[in-house]
Amino acid sequence: MPAFDHCCRWGPSSPEKAIQTMSAKNKASLFFKVDARAIIRLGRDSIRDNTTALLELVKNSYDADATEVEIEIFTNVAKPYIRIADNGVGMSEVELEENWLRIGFSGKTQSKRTASKRRKTGEKGIGRLSADRLGSKLELRTKAAQSSPVGLSVNWDNFDVDDRTIESVGVELVRNQAPRTPKNRRSSAGSGTELIIRELRQAWTAENLHNLYLELSTLIAPILSVSNFRIFLSSDAWKKKRSEVQTAFPETAQLELDAVFNGAKLNYSITERTARQKVIRPNEEISWKKLVQHADQPGGEGRSSKPKLGDVRIKLLFFVQRAPTFSESEFSLADIRRFLQLHAGIKIYRDGVMVKPYGDLRDPQGDWLLLAQRRSRDPAGVGRKTYKIAPNQLVGAVLLGRDSNPKIADSTSREGLIKSQEFFDLRALVLGAIGILESYRHRTYKDTKRIQEPTQAAREAVQAANEQVKALRSNLQALKKEIPSSALRPIEKISDRAAVALSALSTAEKSVQALIGHSSLYRGLATIGIASAVFGHETQASIDEFSSALQAGVAQLNRKPPQIRRALTEFEKASKYSDRVAAWGAFALARVQHEKRQKKRRDLKPLLSELLEHLRPVFDASTISLEYDLHEINARIFEMDIEAILLNLLTNAYHACRLEDRPRKVLVSLRAKSHDSIKGLELSVADSGPGIAEEFKDKIWEPLFSTRLDREGRQIGTGLGLTIVKSICDDLNGVTNLKDSSALGGAEFSAWLPLET
Incomplete structure (x- = not known):
């Protein structure tokens, strides 16, 4: 039986001694007292499950420079228990009393690395309380090099009492009982720590142990190839009586x-x-x-x-x-x-x-x-x-x-x-x-x-040729039957078929034109939605200011006597802000008018200048200099398409500029440019943002891809703006392009469209 020499009191003793020696007259300070149940709240109540609690105790073994840890979980015995033993540095009696029994204290904040250069993991000084989550009684035995073995016997339930401070609940000190620990191949000192937990709070099933094994297998980073920290798990609740926890990655990743x-x-x-x-x-x-x-x-x-x-x-x-x-x-x-x-x-x-x-x-x-x-x-x-x-x-x-x-x-x-x-x-x-x-x-x-595609294409070509041969043979048989009766009949049939085909083609062409109109409308609406999401905070600010000015004006009228002049000043402010909101609404609706979905010849310079001037206040509010260089170009276009291209490129540039601390600038250019000897126009937008990473250059035109993330790293961009630009250019036989380094330091997006003669 262990020798119980005396009771240890939990926590430092110096404040108590100071209080005892002070007289009521000359007290200069007061001291916090800690309720006994704080132990339970920090330990048992704050840890989610048994696995988390046990991992905390294994981490302590890692911090103690152990090379081996033994974990035993035996529940099908008269007195179920959990045993955790390591061959780490152990503790002396002084360290046990001054460190382990001092809640919130961790020597790891002062000495951050072990003798073997491990970075210690625990710094809060409460990980040891995890033992309370596992069972109500703890026997701790430890031995440091050049010191005698020492231990504690703790009944955590003793702290679940009313009107007691933590210092008033003692724990028993045990001497002269050495811990049973794994051998330390680096030292013959026989140091280490053994924890035995009894009166377990939860049963351990085979599934619980399987999950624990998985957690232990990844506790230490496998890619570090740590070979000097081994964990052994034993239990009577599963087939593996004693197993070393393996942590290796297989070398088979593609x-x-x-x-x-x-x-x-x-x-x-x-x-x-x-x-x-x-x-x-x-x-x-x-x-x-x-x-x-x-x-x-x-x-x-x-x-x-x-x-x-x-x-x-x-x-x-x-x-x-x-x-x-x-x-x-x-x-x-x-x-x-x-x-x-x-x-x-x-x-x-x-x-x-x-x-x-x-x-x-x-x-x-x-x-x-x-x-x-x-x-x-x-x-x-x-x-x-x-x-x-x-x-x-x-x-x-x-x-x-x-x-x-x-x-x-x-x-x-x-x-x-x-x-x-x-x-x-x-x-x-x-x-x-x-x-x-x-x-x-x-x-x-x-x-x-x-x-692989050439092989597949060849296979498909052969298959198509076979089908054509079969069709030819069938047609020849049909012609042989038809020619004797009348030489003109095949020509008439060909004519009839041609008429039917032309009629179908005409119907298809009308359907295509209708679809083009619908597609243009949808792209225009999507563009307005995207622009509203990006620029909408300015409109929201105007709405807020309108509401504030309106309330202030009403307040002036309710005064005794009414302050008419001041009220009018506030109402004039409200009117100004309402005009801004109305202007954005009119701007949005103007982008999707029916005439903008009709293809007609337009001078692009005034068309795009008007759009840019509408947006200038939004850019000014974010300290972004908006400049443009537009050449005189007359083209037969869908107005909605060219405006959708510019709006989407502008919203993209607006967002990019706001990511940088340097002076913000956006430059819009319109000029005549030939591509593959075809006359056309090029609309480009350059910004002073961070540019586009090489890895993302192929992705940015794809639907739903966005580099915009919120403060928690989640994607928030719609991923549709540049897709709309590319869709319009593809429909009009145009070309999209990205220059990662523009004259402004960021990205430059451009859209080239052919000019109809």
Whole structure:
């Protein structure tokens, strides 16, 4: 039996002694008292489940420089128990009393690295209270090098009492009982810590243990190849009596992205594996501005162009679940599917230790990047430029450190991180890295299809030729029957068929023209909707000012005596703001008038000048200089189409300019230009924004693709503006183009249209 020498009191003793020695007359200070139940609230009540609690205790073993941890969970015995033992540095009696029993204190804030250079993970000083979530009684035995063994016996239920402070509830000190710990191959000191938890609060099923094993297998970042921290799990509730937890990634991912972010730029490489070869794309670099373009902060203020992030490493593994991919691998397709079922998701590791629940797709909060939402919103296949990878095809790790990213902090529940701006920047960074992988996957797929298409085309041509031969033979048989009766009959039939065909062609042409009109209308309406979303805050501001002025005017009239002159001043303000709102409404409706959907000859310079001057106040309000250089060009066009092109390019430039801190400027140009010896016109819009990343240049014209993200890293742009521009140009046999570096420093979009003679 252990020797119980005396009771230890929880918490520091110096304030109590000071209070006791002070007389009532000369008290200069008062001191906080902590209710005994605070232990329960910080431990048992604040931790979601048994697995989270046990992981916290294993993290303490990691911080103690242990090389091995033994976990035993035995429930089918007379006295069920959980045992966690490690061969770490252990504690002396002084450390036990001054550190372990001091709630909220963590020596890890003062000594951030262990002797073996591990970055310690816990800094809140409350992780030890996780034991209360597992069971009501705790036996702790520990031994430090060059010290005698020491321990504690804690009954957590003793703290569940009324009118008691935490210092008044004692815990028993145990001496001369050594912990039973794994051997430390680096030292013969026999140091370590053993926790035995009894009177368990929850039963452990085989499913619970399976989930625990999965959590433990990803606790330490697999990509770090940590070989000096091994975990062994034993239980009588499942078939595996004692099993070492494995953490390795299989080397069978079709694509692997390894990236390092230094606070300003992302440097990355991509490795591609096929059944026969391994290709490594060398290091490339992309700036933060081009990788992720955030939306404005609430209130219309432009956000800083600098991320609030330090060093971050990202590793992403993409798996194609097809048998040929693994034909020459030691893993079968079934193995990979089983692996993905267990480990799919992108996890966050801080200082090498996993942060729950990120990347655990079984958890509602596990898809922290909202990959499933992206995929459901745009389920395009890999052949489309807007292709999105499914969350169950990715296994990944995001590594960051407390020292380089101090603002990314744990929540008090030990599950998840505080949703700060730094966290949202991290999410946007990882989504940008995934975008690079998606773009690469799309391009390689298209290249493969390009190789396969000639073979497929030849096969289809042969099949079509066979069908033509069959039709020819059938026609010959029919002609043989018809010619003897009359030589003119076939000609008459041909004439009749031609008449029917011409009639059908005429009907089709009318239908096409009607569709062209409808298409133009829909594109015009969509453009107005997009422009309203971007410029609408100015209209909303006018509405707010109108309401405010109107209320102020009424208030002046209600005074005794009524202040007529002041009221008129306020009503004049209200009238001015209402005119602004009406002007935007008139502008929007004018864009979709019936005459604008009719093709006619127009002088484009005054048409576009009028539109630009209508929008100038909106640009001025955001300190964006709007300039234009329009040449005299007379063209037969749909007015709605040319206005839709300009409006969409302007909304795009407006948003891009607001992302930069430097002087904001937009330049619109219209000039005559030939393309492939065909006379035409070119309408271009250049901006001073951050430009477009190389990885996204092929995607930006596709439907639903947008680089606009909100402050939490979620896509908010419609992804339709540039698609409308391209759709109009395609219908009119025009050409769209993007120059990443314009004279203003940002992007320059242009639309070329042929001139009808």
